[in-house]
Amino acid sequence: MQEIDLRSDTVTQPTAAMRQAMYEAELGDDVYGEDPTVNRLEALAAERMGKEAALLVSSGTMGNLVSLLTHCGRGDEIIMGDKAHTFVSEAGGVSALGGIHVRTVPNLDDGMPDLAAMERAIRAENIHFPRTRALTIENTHNFCGGAVLSVEQMASVKRLAELRGLVVHLDGARIFNAAVALGVPVSDLAAQVDSVQFCLSKGLSAPVGSIIAGSADFIQGARRNRKIVGGGMRQAGIIAAAGIVALEQMVERLAEDHENAYRLALGLAEIPGIVIEPDKVKTNILFFGVEGDGVETTEVAAALTERGVLLAQTDPTRFRAVTHYGITAEDIDEALVRIAEAMRELAN
Numbered sequence: 001m002q003e004i005d006l007r008s009d010t011v012t013q014p015t016a017a018m019r020q021a022m023y024e025a026e027l028g029d030d031v032y033g034e035d036p037t038v039n040r041l042e043a044l045a046a047e048r049m050g051k052e053a054a055l056l057v058s059s060g061t062m063g064n065l066v067s068l069l070t071h072c073g074r075g076d077e078i079i080m081g082d083k084a085h086t087f088v089s090e091a092g093g094v095s096a097l098g099g100i101h102v103r104t105v106p107n108l109d110d111g112m113p114d115l116a117a118m119e120r121a122i123r124a125e126n127i128h129f130p131r132t133r134a135l136t137i138e139n140t141h142n143f144c145g146g147a148v149l150s151v152e153q154m155a156s157v158k159r160l161a162e163l164r165g166l167v168v169h170l171d172g173a174r175i176f177n178a179a180v181a182l183g184v185p186v187s188d189l190a191a192q193v194d195s196v197q198f199c200l201s202k203g204l205s206a207p208v209g210s211i212i213a214g215s216a217d218f219i220q221g222a223r224r225n226r227k228i229v230g231g232g233m234r235q236a237g238i239i240a241a242a243g244i245v246a247l248e249q250m251v252e253r254l255a256e257d258h259e260n261a262y263r264l265a266l267g268l269a270e271i272p273g274i275v276i277e278p279d280k281v282k283t284n285i286l287f288f289g290v291e292g293d294g295v296e297t298t299e300v301a302a303a304l305t306e307r308g309v310l311l312a313q314t315d316p317t318r319f320r321a322v323t324h325y326g327i328t329a330e331d332i333d334e335a336l337v338r339i340a341e342a343m344r345e346l347a348n
């Protein structure tokens, strides 16, 4: 039985073209700035984002951490949505390592932080208060079900930040999914923020790596902070080579992942005991619940694992499924057959 792994788009394997590019990559010591492949990836990424400069880091978590360390000093405050990945799932790194104070406001279902609450949360100058330095947003929004923020929504955060003398950081782990879903150049989204982090290793299928992009000054500071957190890598062109292929070959196909997620959502909606709103599915991430007397998510998860369908169990009542490179429409149909079978069995 073939396993269908929908836990995350982080499980993607590099393509044949990536493996070839990695094998052939020209290398140097990137801490000396001498790895030609890293330099090529950083230039390409900066150009795609419409920013002055870019920096390769090892992960999305490191990208957000290094960005926020660069914007903020100890005791400064950042404001973000309460479902932000940086708040929920990055081990509190900005506080643990940067002494940065995190303040949350409610995340709305569409992925936006409640903007009025964000505005109210910005501190006045007062010796009792931490200094608000940055607002952060996430696009697409993971824990809001892959929701997409439009250019206009992002611009509204930018306007607020400019008015109050703050910077905006974007956790754009899946920014290319947002750009493809909206049908806009990714640089239109990046133009709304001072810094952006995006992942090469999710839907774009590279094995390792994320990029930070921003002004030349910001990236110079980020390069130092990357060193501080131990992220200075040497012959990193091995990784960067796959990243170049990711940017050149793997962006347009994300539309296929979005179609597959919607196909999965429509199929799930037909299965008794599953609760999902397919019209909320905009990109490659979907969440669904299970209902029914005595039906527990742990039991459902076990029954699905037995049938080779892997999902992420995100809380006691919900599952997350993520579509990605390597998952076809046929795999989705097969997963639906197996999920329906498991739910029937559990209902009896």
Ligand code: TLP
Pocket: 007, 008, 009, 010, 058, 059, 060, 061, 062, 085, 086, 089, 138, 140, 141, 142, 171, 173, 174, 199, 201, 210
């Ligand atoms: N997300 C992972 C898990 O941590 C949940 C996943 O499987 O989706 N920002 C966003 C929006 C993310 O979704 C993730 C990873 C990160 C940052 C962190 O990236 P990595 O895993 O490369 O550190």
